[in-house]
Amino acid sequence: MQIKESPDVYDVIIVGSGAGGGMATKVLSESGLKVAVVEAGPYYDPAAPEQRTQLKWPWESPRRGASSVRPFGDFDSAYGGWEIEGQPYTNAPGTRFDWFRSQMLGGRTNHWGRISLRFGPNDFKHKSIDGLGEDWPIGYEDVKPYYDRVDKLIGVFGSKENIPNEPDGFFLPPPKPRLHELYFIKGAKKAGVTVIPNRLSILTKRINEERGVCFYCSQCNRACSVYADFSSGTCLIFPAQKAGGQIDLYVNSMVREVLTDNEGKATGVSYVNKEDRQEYALRGKVVVLAASACSSARILLNSKSAQHPAGLGNSSGVVGKYLHDSTGASRAAFIPDLMNRKTYNEDGVGGAHIYFPWWLDNKELDFPRGYHMEVWGGMGMPSYGFGFNPNDLNQYIGEKVGGYGNQLRDDVKKFYGSVVGLSGRGECIAREDNYCEIDPNVVDEFGIPVLRFNYTWSDHERNQARHMHDTFEEVFDGMGGVVLGSKPGKDQDYGLAAPGRIIHEVGTTRMGDDRRKSVVNRYQQLHDAKNVFIVDGGPFVSQADKNPTWTILALSWRTSDYIVEQIKQRNI
Template sequence: MDDIQIKKRSKKYDAIIVGSGAGGGMAAYVLANAGLKVCLLEAGPNYDPRENSSQLKNPWDSPRRGASTKFRPFGDFDGCYWGWEIDGEPYTQKDGSNWEWWRARMVGGRTNHWGRISLRFGPNDFKRYSIDGLGDDWPIGYEDVKPYYDKIDQLIGVFGTNEGLYNDPDGIFLPPPKPRLHELFIKKAAGHVNIPVIPSRLSILTKKINKTREACFYCAQCGRSCKIYGDFSSSSVLVKPAVETGNVDLVVNAMAREVLTNRDGLASGVSYVDKTDMQEYQVYGRTVILAASAAESARLMLNSKSPRFPNGIANSSGVVGKYLHDSTGADMGGIIPELFDRKRYNEDGVGGMHVYTPWWLDNKKDKLDFPRGYHIEYGGGFGMPLYGFNWGIENLNGAYKIKGKQKEAGGYGASLKEDYRYFFGAHVGMAGRGEGIAREDSYCEIDPDVVDKYGIPVLRFHTKWSDYEVNQAKHMKETFKEILHSMGAVVTWGGDDGPHNNYGLHNPGNIIHEAGTVRMGNDPKKSPLNKYSQAHDVKNLFCVDGGQFVSQADKNITWTILALSMRASEYIVDQLKKQNI
C-alpha cells in the first residue's frame, strides 16, 4: 500500500500495545499508572461489563433461547464476541492439523468470559526439562514470578485456601465459598479413592477490596462478565482504570497489520486497519508491546518483514510460531440417583466450581505412561434450566453447558414438568485440564495463498497430539469413572470414549489456553524473547501474552500471563527511565 493511502498519526507514544486482554490490559495499567503515554490497540469494539453484559437475562430474552452462534459460541449471553470462527477472518490447516483457534474481538478479550480459574505455576513448572527431559526449562523460576503473583492476588482478588502444596503454591486469598451439595458428594467420593479435592482458586470477589468493585452476589453468571465488576475481566479491572488516568488512548476496531521498524532495526510503531473505514493507519511509539494472543502475536511478527528481518521481526532464531501448544482436555459426566427429586433451594454460588482437584500424582514414582499432570474441574447441581431435556454437562473453559440428550424427546404439561423436577440438580460432571508437551513440530506459519478481508495474510496451523497427551486423556477418563462409581453415579456422557477417538481428548486449541510461539529463553538462537519478555533482536519490542510461555503446566495460564506482563511492564518503565530503550 502506497504512503499516500496510509494515514499516519502525528502523536508519538511511550508505548503501543496490541491487544487488551490479560497481558495487554495489565501492561496498559502498569504503564499508565507510571505516567507513560500509551496507545492501546484493540481489534474489536469497546466493551464495559457494566454497560454491555447480558448478566441476569433469561433464556427467553434471546430469540435463540440463549443458543450459541458463531458470534457467541458459548451461548447468546456469553461475555465474548466471536470465537473459533470469525466472518472474513479464516485460518488454514496443514498436513491434517486440527487446531481450533479461538479469537475474541473486544476490549478485554477472552477475560470477559473465562472461568476465572486463577492458579499459580509451581516451582517444578518452570523446570520441567530438568525433571523429565522433555521440552525446555524456563529462563526464570518461581522465585522470579512470586512477587508478581502476590501483587496481582492483592490487586485483582482471588479466593482460595492455603494448602501447603509445593507445586500448587499458596497465595493471598479471599475466603472461598462453601461447597454445594453435589460438590460435597464429589469430595466424599474422591476421598474414598485417595484423590484430593480442595477449595477452588477463582478471581471472584467474595469480599469487597476497593471502592470501584462490589463483592459477588452469587448469580453464577460470571461467564457473561459482571456488571458490578465482582469478578476479574481485563476490561473492567485493568483497561477502564488505565484509561481513567488520562494516559491511555484506546483505539478500538483496529486490526494490526505489522510492526513497523526504523533504519536501526528498532520497532517504531504499528500499522493497523481501521475496521470502520477500512483504511490503513500508522501509529508511532518508543516501545511496542504485543499482547494479541500467542498465535495472533506470532502472526503479526511473521507478517512484519523487512530487509533486516526477512523472516519476520525479531525472528533470527526462526522460532517465532513454533512450540505452539494448548491445555489437554477430556470430560465425563453422569447423574446421581441419590439426588433425584431434590428439595428446591437456591445454590447458585459463584460462576464456576467451588472445589477442584490439583494434580496429585508423581509421574515417575507412580509409573505413569505419560509425563506432566492435569487438574480436575467439577460442575453440576442446580442452575437455570435450559430448553430441551438433557442431563449431562460439559465444561468449556470453566463455563458449564448442558449437553447430551439422555431421554427421548416429547412430553407435555404435567408429566413433562414432573420429569424436570425429578431429575433437576442430580447431574454432575468433571473435566480434566492438563499439560501437553511444547514441541518444535507444533507450529503456526503464514499461509502464502490466503488473506483475510483486510488483506492481511492468515495463519496456517500444523499441530497434533502425541501419545503422551492421548495417554493422559485415558488416565483422566479412568479417574473420572472411579470417582463417579464411588459416588454411586450413572455415567450418561463421555463414558464411551476410547482409542477410536483418543479417549475424548479435545482437539488442540479447543481448551483456549494457547501458548508458545514467541517463547522466552537465554539463547537468542533458540528463543525470540529474553527473560523479561523482551525480543533478543529488537530491544524495544516485547510480547506479554501466552506466546512467551516455554511450557504451560497443569494450570490455567491467565494468572501467569498477568504476573509476567506486570513484571515486563515494570522492567519497561525502568529501562525507559534509564534510556536503555
C-alpha cells in the same frame, strides 16, 4: 495502499487489551508514560446498559440463549469464537487446531472461567525433572513477587493448603461447597484424589470502592456489571483511566504489522480501521504485543523488512513454533441421590467451588505431565434445554425419561440437578512440530495474510486422557453415580478435545537465554529488537497443568516494571 500516519508519538503502543495488555496498560500508564492501546474489537463495559447481558432470562434472546450467534450462548460476553466471518485461518493437511479469538476491549478475560492459579516451582523446570521440552530461563522465585501483587490487586479466593507445586497466595474467603460438590468431595476421597476449595478471581469480600462483591448469580461468562470478577477492562484499564493515566484507546483496529526503521528498531504499528477500512500508522518508542499467543506470532511473521526478512523477531526461525494448548477430556454421570431435589437458589459463583489439583507422581505413570479436574452440576439457571439428555438416562438407568406434557414436566423436576460432570485439563509437551505459520495463499477481509496451523497430539497426551477417564469413573463410582456414555478408546484419542478447544494456547514466541532457540529473553523482550516486548502467553516455555492467566498477568507486570526501568536508563 496509502497509510495515514498519526501525528502523536506514544511512549508505548500496546496491541491487545486482554490479561497481558491490560496489566501493561495499568502499570505503564501509572508510571507516567503515554500509552496507546490498539484493540481489534469494540469498546466493552459490562455495566453499560446497552451491553449488559447479566441477569437476562434465556427467553429474552430471539434464540432463547442458544449458541447460534456465540459459541457459549447468545448472552456470553466473548465477541468472537473459533470461527469469525471474514477472518479465516487454515490447517495443514492431516492436522487440526481450532483457534478461538475474542475481539473486544478486555479480550477473553470477559468470558473466562477465572480459575486463577500460580505455576509451581516444578512447572518452570520440567526438563530437569522428566527430560522433555525445555526449562524456563526463570524460576518460581522470579515470578512470586508479582503473583503476590496480582493476588492483592485483583483479588482471588482460596485456602492455604501447603501443596508443594500448587503455591498458596493471598486469598479471600472461599464460598462453601454446593450439594453436588459435597458429593464430589465424597467421591474424590474414596478415589484418593486431592480436593481443595477452588481459587477463582471473584470477589467474596470488598477490596476497594470501584468494585462490588459477588452476589452469586453464577453468570461470570457474561462479565460482571458490578465488576466483582476479574476482567482486564473493568479491573485494570478502567481504573488506570480513572487514575489519570494518559491512555488512548484505538478500538476496532486490526493490526497488520510492527513498523521498523533502517536499523530494525520498531517505530510503531500499522492497523486497519474496521469501520472505514482505511490503514493507519501509530508511532511509538516501545511496542508491546499482547494480542494472544497466535495473533502476536501472526503480527511478527507479517512484519517483514530488509532487516527482518523472515519476520520481526524471527532470526531464530522459532516464531510460531512450540505452540501448545491444554489437553481436555470430559465425562458426565447421573447421581440417583440427587433426584427429586427441593428447588432452591444455589447458584454460587460462576464456576465450581471446589478444585482437584494434580495429586500423583508422573514417574509412576505412562505419561509425563499432570492434569487438574474441574466439576460442573447443580441447579443453576437452565440454558437452552433443561440440563440433561433423556436418551442418555433412558439407556443407562433403565427407565423411560421425558416425553410430552405432564410426564416431561414431572421428569424435569425429578431429574433436574442430578446430572453432574468432570473435566480434566492437562499439560502437553511443547514440540517444535506443533506450530503456526503464514498461509501464503490466504488473506482475511482486511488483506492481512492469515495463519496456517500444524498440530497433532502425541501418545503423551493420549495416555493422559485415558487416565483422566479412569479417574472420572472412580470418582463417580465413589459418589454412587451412574456414568453416562461409553469410555472413549484409542480410535477416539481417548476423548481428547481437538487442539485449541481448551483455549489455553501458549508458546509461539518462547522465552530463552539463547537467541538461536528462542524469540524473547527472560524479560519478554525480543532478541532482535530491544524496544519490542510480548506479554501474552506466547513467551511460555511450557504450560503446566494449570490455567495460564495468572502467570500472564504476573509476567506482564514484571515486564512492565522492566520497561519503565529501561526507559529511565535510556536503554530503549
